Amino acid sequence: MNARSYPTLHDCDPGSDDAITLLTLLGRLDVNLLGVSTTHGNAPLSATTQNARALLKLAGREDIPVYAGALTPLVREPVYAPQIHGVTGLGGVPLPSPSVPVKSEHAALTLIRQLCAQPGEITLLATGPLTNLALAERLRPGVLKEAKQIIIMGGSLENGAPRLGNTTPRAEFNAYADPHAFDVVLKAGANLALIGLNLTRQVQVTRARAQQLAAVGTAAAQTCSALLDDYLDRIGKLGQTVGALHDPCTAALMLSPELFDWEEAHVDILTDSGERFGETVQVGGEPNVQLVTGANEAGIYALVAEALRRLP
Ligand code: RIB
Ligand code: CA
8 A cells, every 4th residue: 555645535516627636636646535525516416426436437446435415505596517518517528437326425424524533634625616515514613624724726816817707707616606605614714725717827728738638648638638628619619719727726736835826815705696796805804715826837737647647
């Protein structure tokens, strides 16, 4: 058994970039992935859960348990992103049929059980709406503080980059899909790292980057390349020629923090109805996040490619 350095939980809404994140984790010898939990988000919960199971099958890692979580956000109505990820959530990219059923434990209870079993040890990567994390915190106040760190892909902060959303003019998808959950997590007092669009837009998705992953040659790498090409096809129809590698930045930050810059900040989220609903804002006050501000694009892609090389 290899000496594992990173006991990890991945809460996600696969989703093309969630998929690349998960496969990157699976390709690392130093990551002990304790479980995958799924949420509504890019696609309905049934699809994101099926996708997580299929990705583990692709990687030959159906030994890793999948726990389904929140069907809907805490308060608002569900919102999905078929225009970006397709109705299946993975752009119709072919994946093997999973053979291991989803576990019966609700993801929120899994987060509580795992975080309390190893206080201060587990890094939680959150790459979808934060509903499962908020439910865990509501059920067991203080539980999120038991994580070594929670690395969130979500929100969009100025910090030198345009404060532009990707779902509304002001809001990023994960924040917008459940801003009330985002608010619970921001106020939980946990060790949070926040990776917003201001950061992920520094890690571009292009045809050349998709080809870089294809050249790795494994089936997992080819799948990731196909997911990036599908993503580029879809955003191309919306007039965008370059995408952003959102979710894999969470894994890269855990594994190679030297590829990033960050600063302490206080971030709030707006939950009043109106055009700013779901907008994240940096304000004064006691810091509540490490706001990630800089990224090394080439280093991140090299980390992803190196991990995918180890998979089937
Ligand atoms: O805004 C980007 C985020 O929303 C990513 O996590 C992507 O997978 C979608 O969930
Ligand atoms: Ca996601």
